[in-house]
Amino acid sequence: MKTIIKIAVSGCCQRGEFVDECVSNSFDNRFQVNIVAGFDPNKDNLVKFAERLSIKFDQRANCYDDYEEMLDNEKLDAVFITSPDYFHYEQAKLALEKNIHVFLEKPLAISEEECHNLVQIAHKSTAKIMVGHNLRYMPFIQKMHQIVRDGTIGKVVNIWVRHFISYGGDAFFKDWHAEREKCGSLLLHKGCHDIDAIHFLGNSYSNVVCAFGQQSLFNELPKAKYQKQFFKAEDKQQRVNNWPPEEQQGFNSKLDVEDNCMMMMQLDNGIQCSYMQNNFTPDCSRNYTIIGTKGRIENFGNSAVHVYLNRTDNYSINGDEIFEFNEQEQSHNFTNNLIIRDFFDYIIYDKQPLVNLNDAFYSAISCIKGTQSMRNNGKRCEISAFRP
Numbered sequence: 001m002k003t004i005i006k007i008a009v010s011g012c013c014q015r016g017e018f019v020d021e022c023v024s025n026s027f028d029n030r031f032q033v034n035i036v037a038g039f040d041p042n043k044d045n046l047v048k049f050a051e052r053l054s055i056k057f058d059q060r061a062n063c064y065d066d067y068e069e070m071l072d073n074e075k076l077d078a079v080f081i082t083s084p085d086y087f088h089y090e091q092a093k094l095a096l097e098k099n100i101h102v103f104l105e106k107p108l109a110i111s112e113e114e115c116h117n118l119v120q121i122a123h124k125s126t127a128k129i130m131v132g133h134n135l136r137y138m139p140f141i142q143k144m145h146q147i148v149r150d151g152t153i154g155k156v157v158n159i160w161v162r163h164f165i166s167y168g169g170d171a172f173f174k175d176w177h178a179e180r181e182k183c184g185s186l187l188l189h190k191g192c193h194d195i196d197a198i199h200f201l202g203n204s205y206s207n208v209v210c211a212f213g214q215q216s217l218f219n220e221l222p223k224a225k226y227q228k229q230f231f232k233a234e235d236k237q238q239r240v241n242n243w244p245p246e247e248q249q250g251f252n253s254k255l256d257v258e259d260n261c262m263m264m265m266q267l268d269n270g271i272q273c274s275y276m277q278n279n280f281t282p283d284c285s286r287n288y289t290i291i292g293t294k295g296r297i298e299n300f301g302n303s304a305v306h307v308y309l310n311r312t313d314n315y316s317i318n319g320d321e322i323f324e325f326n327e328q329e330q331s332h333n334f335t336n337n338l339i340i341r342d343f344f345d346y347i348i349y350d351k352q353p354l355v356n357l358n359d360a361f362y363s364a365i366s367c368i369k370g371t372q373s374m375r376n377n378g379k380r381c382e383i384s385a386f387r388p
C-alpha cells in the first residue's frame, strides 16, 4: 500500500491549477499525493477547484474560506501557497509555525523585512519550505549551467539577460500585479526567476545592485476600475490579437509599477550581470548570454543553446555547437513536474532540492534592493546578508 501524502492549496485557480500535477504524477509508485483541501477567498474559484478535482481525479476536497481553519482542521503534510505575492509572507509564516511543510510560489516575499523574518521562522520550524523558482529546471538553463560548470567557456565574466514579455499588459497591468503595495515591482515579481537563474549560472549571489526603470506605456492608457482581462492559454488566438498594447483597455486604475526596467548586479565572485525587462514587446522570450574567458553561450528561446568558441570577426548565429530541446522540454509543464518531484523528495526523503531557501532569499532580496535603486535614481544598493 502506497503512503498517502495530504496536501492543501491556498489560491485554487490560475497558478493554483498546477498543483493538480501532484495528483497526476506517479512518483515512481513510491507514494500518492492527494489534495484534501483548498482555501480561496473567491467563492467561484473554490467551486471551480472542487469541480476540477472531482472531474479529473474523482476526488473530493474540503473548501475553506478561512486559511488558518484549513491548516488546523486537515492534518496536512504540506500546503501549496499559490496566492498573490502580498499574501505569501503571512500564509507561509502561519504554516511554518504550525510545522506544516510549505511549497511557496515565488517570490519569497515582497519586502526585505518579510524575507528576513520568513527565513528566521523557517529555521525555527521543523517543517521545510521550498520556493517555486521553476526556471532553474528549464532544460536550456540546465544546459547552460552544465557548459559553464564543465569549463568550456573558461572563467565566467558576464551574464546578460534580456526578457521580452509580450503578454505583460494582459497579465500584469489589470489586477494586483500593477500595484507596488501588492507585488513590490515587476522587477521582483517576474525578474526574481531570472535573478535566481543568474545566481545559479554564476554559482554566486549578488552583493551589490543598481537599477533604472520607468512607466512608459500602460500608465498613459485608458484605465478602468478593477477589470482583469487576461486570456488563458486556450484563448491563444484572442490573446495574440490583443495587440498593439496602446489599444488595450481595462488597466488597474491604481497602476504604479514600472513597465520596463534594467538592473545591474555584481556577484560575490566578481561576475558582473545585467537583467532587462520590457512588458510590451511583440514577441516573448528570455535571452541569456554568458561570456567567459574562452567563449560565449547564448540561448534562443527555450529551444536551443548555441556555443561560440572560435573567433570570427563576423556575426555568426550558429556558432560552433548547438544544443536543441524538444517541444516537451520547452514547456512550462516540464519544469512544473520537476519542481514538484524535487519538493516531495525534499520533504519525504530529505533530498536537497535544486533550489533552496538561500537561493529564494537572495533572488528576492536582490530584486527588492534593485527596486529601491530604481526608485532612487539608480542608487547603488548593497545586499544585506542573512541575519543569524
Ligand SMILES: NC(=O)c1ccc[n+]([C@@H]2O[C@H](COP(=O)([O-])OP(=O)(O)OC[C@H]3O[C@@H](n4cnc5c(N)ncnc54)[C@H](O)[C@@H]3O)[C@@H](O)[C@H]2O)c1
Pocket: 010, 011, 012, 013, 014, 015, 016, 039, 040, 041, 042, 045, 082, 083, 084, 085, 087, 105, 106, 107, 132, 133, 134, 175, 189
Ligand atoms: N512559477 C511560475 O511559473 C508562476 C507562474 C504564474 C504565477 N506564479 C505565482 O503564483 C502566484 C499566483 O499568481 P496568479 O497569477 O495565479 O494570481 P491570481 O490573481 O490569478 O490568483 C491565484 C488564485 O489565488 C486566489 N486568491 C486571491 N487572494 C487570495 C488569498 N488571500 N489567499 C489565497 N488565495 C487567494 C485567487 O482567487 C486565485 O484563485 C503568484 O505569487 C505568482 O508569482 C508563478
